[in-house]
């Protein structure tokens with residue numbers, strides 16, 4: 001049975017489900033996209049909470065095996081379909097793996113941690129017909145710019161955040 005990915009364009013194509021879709025595409029694993037209408041809070045209804053108790057997107061359903069949390073889903077896909085597409089996990093050395101874990105933590109905390117508050121104060125409000133919180137957006141952008149300057153520094157020395165591979 002083909003994998004099912006519960007997603008929602010309400011959060012934009014660059015949302016967490018987009019990351020999973022990108023990994024599935026890289027690994028050349030076919031999947032069925034199941035849109036959840038977040039505009040009318042379908043991600044908070046009993047049916048979705050059964051899959052994702054925090055009421056968030058994305059969720060993967062692999063023949064009844066339900067998995068949430070974007071990075072856990074990505075790792076699952078990459079390891080389960082190791083023979084398909086390019087290898088997306090570093091290694092074999094402990095150091096390469098550790099740098100990969102470091103990059104993932106940086107992405108969750110420093111990148112997502114800065115981007116999500118901007119989204120919540122701007123596009124998310126707009127899509128709900130509310131006024132944008134300009135002060136929060138400006139404060140968020142300031143933090144994001146500082147973080148991206150660090151990314152620039154890292155990427156001036158190596159090809160990718162986790163190294164050169």
Ligand SMILES: N[C@@H](CCC(=O)N[C@@H](CS)C(=O)NCC(=O)O)C(=O)O
Pocket residue numbers: 011015016017043054055056057058068069070071
């Ligand atoms: N830690 C979760 C975060 C997922 C997340 O924040 N998804 C957003 C959409 S991109 C969402 O569902 N937001 C609604 C909410 O948090 O109530 C993951 O990595 O999958």
